[in-house]
Amino acid sequence: MRESIKIAPLYIAMIGVPILMFLFLLSYVFFPYANTILMPLIIAGLLVFGVSGAREVYLQKQKETGIKLNGNLYGKTVTHGGVIKENGAKHVTVKIKRFNIVTRKIEPNIFKIGADKFTTVLDALILIKEKKDKTLSMRYSCRMGICGSCGMVVNGKPVLACETNVLKNAKNDEIEVAPMQGNPILKDLVDDFDDFFEKHQSINPYLYRKNKNEQYAAKEEFRQTQEEIERFLPYSYCIMCGLCMDACPIVNTNPSFIGPQALSQVYRYKSDTRDQKENRIENVDVLEGIWSCEFAGACSKVCPKGVDPATAIQLLKSDAMKNIIKKDE
Amino acid sequence: MDKQTYDLRGSQSLLSRLFRFDTEAYLHMIFYRILIWFSFIAAGIFILDYFFKINALSHAFFLLVWIFFTPQVLESAKGLSVIGTKGFVFGYLNKSYLTTAGKYEKQKMNSFYKVLPYIVFALWISGFVVLSFEWLI
Ligand code: SF4
């Protein structure tokens, strides 16, 4: 991890102040003089909260990267005419907010297509690319929710385009498609995943054995009970689509946060009985690691595979706390 | 030629993206951001109150801090439930995994963790009501 600032007092203040406020209420009702002790503590807690929070916001501001939109998110509307007629299809307006590499702005293009009940957003985009605008760029491969390439934002929600039905999601026969903003954008609907994979790589996402023969030329299998498998199984379903990173409000506001995808993989490997890598938790027990997570939970709500990164991060926090307590004993 | 990318990340205004797909998270984040700055003012008012006894103002600020802390309190309680049940309660784990792995989980505790955030929330709100009655009415 890049920065090694240990647990911010913010988190202690976050828990402490509400508890003190509640004690204050009790003391207010039963022991009026206890207020004199509790009130200064609440004040101190709030100050710590304010200072640490402001510092966090400052750090985020400092680490801002890339070019700003200057409020002009929508650009000018370019309409491509014509209506494609398909058998039994309904006409749908697809508003594609694409990143124009010339103007370096996100601009909406409007296309009309025919969509039937099976048409996915990815089908619609492929149709538009084939019949309307050959310059439209998007990334895809499997078309069946396996490869994780087609992550984009449909009607404001990060989704896999190949798993999102057009008619079910169209509002007033209109659907809006935009690139994910949790990663830098390359062109149109295509994100650049260099930063994403760098973060993924930084957590050593593989099973590690101290004995190199066991790692690269194992003579026997490492047997696990069903219960041991269940400990890490859902976290191993990650297809690296990046939807969780796009949904995460912290990744959006502070690019140096390692993010839910990499952290969920820390939990996946540290829970695997075959793994012998030490310090997996310690490496992310820093401000830009688990402690940047504010438990908004949006990452888990958009994950198409049920990896639940938010749960993984809270479990990592609890393990980190247990480690500290153990060390102190 | 160097790859040219366009990075939108880094602006607090992006928090508003949450509004379209996760209102709960949106409120949580917005209240938290307001609270950071508000806590400075509140602490200042409490200090002044300590010396000059500006009771009405400090009471009003105390109650506002109480309101702004509400999403944090609720989410912290949910966080505890998530940790206590390893994501079985208030988590979003893979559905087929949940049905097959359910047998390894402590079912009894799960029902406690399901209601825990609501109990904490009810206590928190009752605290607010008691103080409001005591101070403002
Ligand atoms: S955790 Fe889920 S949303 Fe995030 S990259 Fe993996 S599969 Fe995609």
Ligand code: FES
């Ligand atoms: S194209 Fe592979 S997941 Fe959508």
